[in-house]
Amino acid sequence: MQYSPPTSLDGRVAVVTGGARGIGFETTKAFLENGAKVVIVDIDMENGHATSKELGVEFIHGDVTDAKFVAKVATDVQERYGRIDVAFNNAGIECRRRALDWRVPRIAAVDPDEISKIAGRRK
Numbered sequence: 001m002q003y004s005p006p007t008s009l010d011g012r013v014a015v016v017t018g019g020a021r022g023i024g025f026e027t028t029k030a031f032l033e034n035g036a037k038v039v040i041v042d043i044d045m046e047n048g049h050a051t052s053k054e055l056g057v058e059f060i061h062g063d064v065t066d067a068k069f070v071a072k073v074a075t076d077v078q079e080r081y082g083r084i085d086v087a088f089n090n091a092g093i094e095c096r097r098r099a100l101d102w103r104v105p106r107i108a109a110v111d112p113d114e115i116s117k118i119a120g121r122r123k
C-alpha cells in the first residue's frame with residue numbers, strides 16, 4: 001500500500017480535547033512538532049495547566065459533554081486564531097468494545113483511496 005508523505009501542519013490551528021494527558025497530550029506534542037498551533041480543552045484543571053506550561057499551549061478548562069461549552073470554544077478559538085483546521089475530538093468518548101471484537105469487514109470496508117482523495121482536497 002502506498003502512503004502519501006506526511007503533511008506539514010505549518011500555520012494550522014488544532015483543538016485537542018482531552019489534551020491534558022494520555023493520547024491527547026501525545027497528539028498535541030506531535031501537532032506542535034509538525035508546526036501547528038494547538039489549543040487543548042480538558043476537564044482536568046490541574047493537568048491542563050501543567051500541560052499548558054510544559055508544552056506552551058493554550059488551555060481551556062471545561063466539559064466537552066456540554067454542547068454550549070463546545071460551541072463557545074469553537075467560536076472563541078476561531079476569533080482568537082482566525083481559523084480551526086483540526087479538531088481532535090479525543091475526550092469523553094468511551095470505548096466499551098474490545099479491539100478484538102471488531103469484525104474485519106467493518107475495518108476492510110474503509111477504502112484507502114477514498115481517504116487519500118478526501119485528505120488531498122485540503123492543501
Ligand SMILES: NC(=O)c1ccc[n+]([C@@H]2O[C@H](COP(=O)([O-])OP(=O)(O)OC[C@H]3O[C@@H](n4cnc5c(N)ncnc54)[C@H](O)[C@@H]3O)[C@@H](O)[C@H]2O)c1
Nearest residue numbers: 018020021022023042043044063064090091092093094095
Ligand atoms: N488508551 C487506549 O488504549 C484507548 C483505546 C480506545 C479508545 N480510547 C479512547 O481515547 C480517548 C483518550 O484515551 P486516553 O487513554 O488518552 O485517556 P486518558 O484518560 O488518559 O485521557 C483522557 C483525557 O480526557 C479528559 N476528559 C475526559 N472526559 C472529559 C470531558 N467530558 N471533557 C473534557 N475533558 C475530558 C481527561 O481529563 C483526560 O485528560 C478516550 O476517549 C478513550 O476512551 C483509548
